[in-house]
Amino acid sequence: MELTFWLLDPSYTVVEGVPEVRLWGITDDGRRVLVKDRGFRPYFYVLPKREADLSKLKENILALSLPDHPILSVEEVEKKYLGKPVKVLKVTCQQPPSIPTYREKVKRLSSVEEVLEADIRFYIRYMIDNQVEPCGWHQVKVREVPPSEAKGFKVDAVYEALEPPKPLPPAPPPKLKVLAFDIECYSETGTPKPHKDPVIIISVVTNSGDKRHFLADGKDDRKVLEGFVSFVKEFDPDVIVGYNSNFFDWPYLVDRAKKVGIKLDVSREGTEPQPSVYGHYSIVGRGAVDLYNYAEGLTEVKVKTLENVADYLKVMSKDRRTMIEYTELYRYWDDPSKRDLLLKYAMEDAESTFGIAEKTLPFLIQLSNLTGLPLDQVVAASVGFRVEFHLLRHAYLEGELAPNRVERPYSPYRGAIVLKPRPGIHENIAVIDFSSMYPHLMIKYNIGFDSYLPPGEPPPDEGFYEAPEVKHRFKKTPPSLYRRMLEKLLEARAKIREQMKGLDPHSPEYTILDNRQQAVKVLANASYGYLGWVGARFYMKPCAEATAAYGRQTIMKANQLAKEYGLDVIYSDTDSLFVKYEEGKVEEFINRVEKEVEIELKVDKIYSVLFFTEAAKKYAGLLSDGTIDVVGFEAVRGDWCSLAQEVQTRVLELVLKEKSVQAAVRYVQDVVTKLRKGEVPLKELVIWKTLTKSFEEYEVEAAHVTAAKKLLEAGYGLEVGDKVGYVIVKGPSDKLADKAMPYIMVKPEDVDYEYYATRQVVPSALRVLRYFNVKEDELLAGRKQTSLFDFT
DNA sequence: GCGCTAATTATACCT
């Protein structure tokens, strides 16, 4: 029979010595199913040395075969390696776990140059080779496995694939069952530890409208764990989402369940959550998604707490949230009069998580489908790996072998051009930029690891492109794999955007397409950086270096033409030009540049008023709708206290919009006065900085590090990558590092308000106001003198 | 040892 299903989660196992790929999915009629395929075998490639005798090598490899998990075959196949045709041996084995062993043995054979693609996970290999796509629809010929033989699989039906599934054209995903959860633990001393601290609450929200708590019995958490497990089994979610669940909830639940003797068998094959690739927890048959991974990509949110992210995504407003300090949680559990509040708080966490999932899953589903990484993995994988898996799919289709991942020393190269801005206020400025400059340059000059012509190699008849300055050469034909891949991505995006035009922006069709085009954009934009990443399989520095060099040439050309057209360039960074907007001239200029460099150029924004300091990468501009863009300034940097950010934002508003330096000065003076009187909430004085390495690795004493040490002493778990919130207090010495206190330990009377006045508020205001002759003294003096002139 | 500047370290931003 034929079955149509949408692939949610791939896994595999070895049954009776045979590898079995397991495709967990949802059918077009809404049944949860498992499709098993025992027809696929793991393999790797052997690149022989040039002088090697292939038939001899074949024999030598086969001689390594062990009876328990044999080598099934060694065939000679034609492939390409970095664009060059090669004869390689494909070594097919019986069992995936034997691959690493055979790889090591084969590698040591004298006539072997390299072993390739031995480290690609079995079910990923299966999907690549059969063009099976995660989060995509497929059709497959199957035989149903009788229910009596399918016990232990928590699905509506189990099938055996008679041949590999075939992908179907893109269509909307099925209705997925989504469950969001969050746990609270009981700890009187800092971060809870699973060996001693129980789970007291698990709150759950589902998209069937269910919201409920599971509670511990006092400090006995057996009931809460059991309740949760049986609820998961009963609701049977396709996707389970948490927030920081990879680092907290799942490992904690697993440890706790073990400790109290409860089986956390929440997967669709009755197994526990397992730690897996990219630091994520996998639950077989479901998509376990940690939305913190998604939040890591939101650069606009500086401190990525659940509350902040939910607020930013308009899922749950921050000022309407029930907040309880982590240190206080246990008191709320112990005190019957406060417990309801704790339950409310816990539920709001689950609701926020659920809300974020609703908004982000459609995009993540598209990203999974496009890259070929399973949903749970694609969320956890970094940008580099997303690009890489997408690339692996292309490489396979074109017969290109994937190089091995090797450790390389960091090796930087020259990048883009940034011009110094013209400081001060400007009016009517257009920001013109090249669309997707790097991808288009790579296409135009056929850049790629397979088209690269190393020094000394004779050029082909068809000719080559030679990059400026760096002189790297690339064959003009055939089109590089990178070029074809990027063309596909850019075409796909253009097509999607065309389709979107006819649709209502609020319709589900529109949303799906929008998510798809965003996913495509992510990949296209990261493709240039990937080639210069020393961790990349397809690392090829000359490609990245040449692309950057062409980029410099292109923007320089545009700058030169702007001058010829009488356009005043005020600033330029990488692929953008800020020019005085003169309508006719700008259009003519754009046409000319497009003709010369063959890359689309467009007016991105027009600022009615724009402000620059002497510094590059910082500006603030007023748009016609009255909004102000702030770029690069302290106001958008997460390592300044929010009071200083607020002050700078307001100052920019007063200067750009109200055009009143005087009002800005008065405003700052008022804030300074208030600050000195202690009338500013402590919260606004917290400075957040990331702990980027372990304590021992720091070479100097930094404020956030000393604050972090104090947190650690008090029992709080802190890890590399965490943000430390501290406040500067009147300290034992003048050294700032000695005066930094974790904000949760600070009393308002301890605060060093002079620090905030002289090192936070006034500097951030002065960054702008000093261009209008405002002096530090004036701002610090409080409101006395009336000031100065306006620039208008 | 003191007071200064220059160099180094550390972070977060922009395209």
Place this chain on the structure above:
DNA sequence: ACAGGTATAATTAGCGCG
């Protein structure tokens, strides 16, 4: 673990100095 370019603050090293 996508890239390089840039700004900025704070700490530390280095230097002159009876």
